Each structure stands twice: as C-alpha cells, then as structure tokens.
Amino acid sequence: EAAVTQSPRNKVAVTGGKVTLSCNQTNNHNNMYWYRQDTGHGLRLIHYSYGAGSTEKGDIPDGYKASRPSQENFSLILELATPSQTSVYFCASGGDRGENNQAPLFGEGTRLSVL
C-alpha cells in the first residue's frame, strides 16, 4: 500500500539550532513536496523535487533547505531555526503525470515548536 512516512512526528527545537525533518516514500514517485500549514494560510509550498538529486524552490523557501539524496527520501533542513518556523509540516509524494496520474499522497505531519 502506498505510504509516506515522516519523522519525527513532534519536535521541540531551540532558536538558532539546526532541525532536519525527514520524509520517506515507498511508492516510487518522482515528485515530492514539503509544505507548512498555519491557521489562516493553508498549505504553503516550501520546496519540492521531481527526482533524486533535484530540489526546486516553492513559494516560501527562505530559511529552509531541501535535500533529495534518493528516490525514496526527501529532507527539509532548518539551519538556524526561528520561532516563526513553528508550524505543522507535511510531506507529500506523487503527482507524477502519465498513465498512473497519481494524486499526491500526504504523510501524517510533523509538529515543530521552536522556542
């Protein structure tokens, strides 16, 4: 069964610290995405990737980096975490065009608090 797994599920970080959020998919999807969700703003795209080794900036990339070392894994990195990055982060995979026309599938989310 298609699945997207995020880790950790909850994280408390200190201001100025480094945070890495991980995402793994076993669906062999080319496309992967990182979003943050805040009340009043919906789902905002931070970074995305169309395959191993690629990363693209989304709509709000400032303060975030991304890494796609393999087809299965896509990480979101906060080099210097700030309280404004406190949010719920979702990873998704899918949206590959072609005969499958798979809609993106979401992970369960990571709740990040930066103190």
Added chain:
Amino acid sequence: GDSVTQTEGLVTLTEGLPVMLNCTYQTIYSNPFLFWYVQHLNESPRLLLKSFTDNKRTEHQGFHATLHKSSSSFHLQKSSAQLSDSALYYCALLSGSFNKLTFGAGTRLAVCP
C-alpha cells in the same frame, strides 16, 4: 506564477442543504491537473477528487466537480450536506514541467444539525 483562489474561508450549512465550495485557478500551462483534498481535525489532507479533463464531471463519496478550463474553475458540490462533512477543504493545482503543486487557502465547512 500559479495560484489557486478559494473565496470562502468559512461556510456554515444546515444538514441536508446543498454544498458548493468555489475554486478558481491561474496558470500559464495548458494542461493543469486539479484536485480537491479534505482534511479532518488532527489528520493529514486526503484526496477527495481529481480531474485533468475539460468539462468532464468527476464524483467520489457524494461529492462532484467539473473542470472548466474556459473559466479556470473547479467548484466542489454535494447535493445534501452531512454532519460528517465538516472539515477543511483544499483545492490544488498541479502544473508546469516540474509538477509544482499549489494549494488554495482552504475553506472550512461547518455542517450543523
């Protein structure tokens, strides 16, 4: 760049009344994919409907939507709201050569007895 507009932030309905949530989009690409996702409290977004075919109705779980490229719209409808439909609904656009997936701000649907 690409954008998705959901005009209603909150829709409150009485059970049994029809549902219509608006979604319009902007993109320079000619072959967009449109999606509706539903998110219940403390859960992740889950696919409700998808379409890439112009003027073709798509249905799932009592909800339906039709992609109209002429008006750049993909409105979500249901004939009779149920209490369990109370949730956050997102319209999303997949477009471009790199398949950027853009979401609207979301519409919260509250169905009351």
